[in-house]
């Protein structure tokens with residue numbers, strides 16, 4: 053049922069506690085994202101779960117095996133793509149795959165077929181004989197993903213899989229990740245500080261900050277922690293017209309100092325058609341509509357009072373805004 057079970061996991065570096073007693077479970081076949089800012093403890097957690105670091109205390113079961121008591125068993129069943137490149141730059145893509153396959157005991161025709169299948173999967177087959185030092189960052193990341201899949205792991209760990217990559221390459225990598233889940237029923241544990249990445253890919257998200265999980269759930273569940281969706285209206289004569297906007301689906305209604313009307317609703321996409329109908333019935337003239345649904349950024353802000361920094365140009369303010377000009 054569960055691919056990963058973590059209970060009260062603590063990791064200290066000397067006096068400093070990087071991971072402060074986290075607990076979570078990842079279901080088999082799901083994409084689980086660890087979302088948090090730099091230094092939150094994401095990489096440390098991945099390193100413990102992949103047996104590269106010993107936990108200070110607590111328990112972690114990965115693919116049915118205890119990471120401390122049975123590290124070899126865990127390693128056979130997982131694939132890892134590290135944040136920092138770990139390919140041999142002097143070797144070709146094919147040679148990197150070949151050596152990695154041999155380490156996992158693959159050989160002969162089986163290994164050759166697997167390499168071909170995987171290099172085709174990440175669209176690098178035609179570059180197979182090129183030394184990795186001539187690969188772009190995106191090509192290297194794709195090769196690392198292919199390499200991590202060579203022994204058909206049950207669980208794939210991806211530490212910041214698209215950090216520093218251009219939008220097109222990010223989209224490609226997201227596609228590979230979805231295919232691995234859908235066609236190979238693989239469990240994927242990824243860390244990211246990109247909110248759009250967590251939102252686009254993950255079935256469930258744990259938000260981690262200062263070594264603690266501060267919230268966990270689907271992206272929709274997390275957004276509900278923030279509260280309402282908000283609709284802003286520009287009306288022709290807001291003072292008088294505002295009085296007419298009364299209905300069960302409207303949780304709150306207020307005239308703002310800038311002249312706009314703010315309406316709180318549970319779900320903006322469901323409320324908007326009802327609002328237009330109500331306006332028409334009462335002869336209220338809507339000149340402009342904008343709405344704001346809470347984003348994961350709002351969730352992080354709500355929980356911590358800070359924003360997840362996003363220096364590499366992802367969508368730190370991924371506001372979902374619709375502007376519609378309505379003139380009658």
Ligand SMILES: Nc1ncnc2c1ncn2[C@@H]1O[C@H](COP(=O)(O)OP(=O)(O)OP(=O)(O)O)[C@@H](O)[C@H]1O
Pocket residue numbers: 065068070088089090091092093094095096097212
């Ligand atoms: N080997 C180490 N010795 C001492 N402190 C460390 C070590 N590795 C990490 N840390 C500290 O532990 C904290 C968590 O680091 P970690 O790398 O796990 O965070 P992260 O969320 O993965 O962030 P990033 O994406 O920047 O790596 C940070 O404050 C970091 O400085």
